[in-house]
Amino acid sequence: MEFLLLFIIALCAGIIGALVGLGGGAILIPATLFIGISLGFIPDITPQTVVGLSVIMMIFTGLASTLSYMKSKTVDFKSGFIFFAGSVPGTITGAWINKGLDLPSFNLYFGILLIILAIILIIRDRLKPVKWFVENGKKMNFVDGNGERYQYGYPIWFALLFTFFVGLMSGLFGIGGGSMIVPAMIILFLFPPHVAVATSMFLVFLTSIVNSASHIYLGNVPWLYTIPVIPGAYIGAKLGATLGKKLKSESLVFALRIVLLLLGVRSIFDALF
Template sequence: MEYLLLAIIALCAGILGSLVGLGGGVVLIPATLYFGVQLGYFPDITPQRVVGLSVVMMIFTGLSSTISYMRSKQVDFISGSIFFIGSAPGAILGAWLNKGLNIDSFNLYFGILLIVLSTLLFVRDKLKPIQWFMDHGIKRSFTDRQGQTFEFGYPVWFAVGFSFFVGMISGLFGIGGGSLIVPAMILLFRFPAHVAVATSMFMVFLTSIVNSISHIALGNVPWHYTVPVIIGAYLGAKLGAALNKRMKSKTVVLVLQIVMVLIGIRSIIEGLV
């Protein structure tokens, strides 16, 4: 029963994670902790072990999504590789910091993080693009299916420094970094939403490999739960990527906001109560 439940949770995580570029950890982690700790389905689950399970899952959601997005040419491989340079060492540091979190503090900080990020996305249209980033760094462009061309860019040093912070948060909370990097791409660098999501999933794939090595070394991966999670997440990521291609950019961002607010509120309540 518990393996089927995990597969269903992972399927939902894969769909939402791939759809909005989060990697799926923001769904898998609170759901697994709820069913595992509160309802007792997974009595051996701890914050450290669920993060280890999450980062292993995100290797496969990232791979599945990246393959799907490659076919529609939405992945910016150059930007994703630059962001990865900073996120890899950050992920190692975050995995080490994770061992000091208990269940209540984990839920509280995780929820606050998501609420702050979703709030930034709600006001993104009122924020003017930081032109300095465009003038002092790499310039990129993307033309969507409707023929609209988007210009975006960033300084390499800032992208590497920021992605180090993203990687640290990813290793600490097991969320794949998408909940930080996607809003940053959209708000700071003016990535079109579809490119931000696709590039985020490529970065999630790379970062999760490093993250997994760190958590395996720390003994945080519950191997008996990985098979149903990997299968469910891989199939879910395929479905999520297919849905993303059929949605408008504003709709993708709206779904991202709603998911982050709901999960954030839930996590804060769990952390306080």
């Protein structure tokens, strides 16, 4: 039963992650902790092993999404590698900090993070673009399928600093970081939305490899449970990326805001009570 539940969770995490640029960890982790501990299907799951499971999953959601988005030529590989350079030390640091967290502490901090991410998604569309970063940074151009031209960019020093923080959160909590970096790419760096999502998933793929290596070294990966999670995540990400090319994701983002808020409140409640 736990294998079927994990497959379904990973499938949903892959679809949602690819559609809105998340790695899927924000869905997998609270859902797995719920079925594992609250429902008792995986009694041996811990904050460390669920994060290890999540980062392994995100390799495959990131890979599947990137391969799909490459076909539509919306992945900015240069920016992806620059962001990756900043996130690597953060990812390693976060994985090292994670080993000292017990379940109540993990639930509390993770719940706070989920609520912050939900707030970011709520206010994202109401924030005005900040042109300073483009005007004072590395500039790039993109022409979409309709012939519309975009100019976006960023100071490399700021991108490295910001992605260090994103990597820290990724290593600590096993999330992909897309929910933090996609709004920043759109609002601060003026990325076209589809390029932001596609590049975010490429970054998720790269950082998850480093993140996984750290958690494998620390012994945090429950390899048995990767059996249903990997195919579920890969299939889900392919489906999500395909849908993302055809659909507007406003409705899904709205639902995700509510889900993250509820999951965050529940996680904090479990920690305190």
